[in-house]
Amino acid sequence: MGTLSNEEIVEAAETLRPRLGEMLGKSGASQAESLLTSLDTSNEEAVRRTANRLLDIFQEHAALEEMKDTVSMLAPHAESSGSAMRGYSPLGGEPGPIAAAGVLYRCPVSGCDFTWQPQVAGQSVPLCPHHHRCLVKEGEC
């Protein structure tokens, strides 16, 4: 059993939230609850501190094994979505350059006269076929 990452601990605790009462008892559960409720997940330091506190609480109530089980249950899921995100897909919702209709784009390479104009808003901007460079909006460079 490897070490749990802070994110895994928090995620496992979130998943176990409906069962915290039976696992941790009343006071443990309300401590864990308030930690999860007040946690700002975009704050790495807060996640680390919260994960440490959660670990302590779970350990105190001999619920650590159950948390680890939960993490390993979550892991395959996290893994698959992670690898899906690693493979770049132009349709994957990444905010790539999306053209607005009517705007003229041109190749940033000086001397290249390739221009492109989207017919519909929301088309992704192609690469210059000669230089394979991202086209830039007319007047932007």
Ligand SMILES: [Zn+2]
């Ligand atoms: Zn070009």
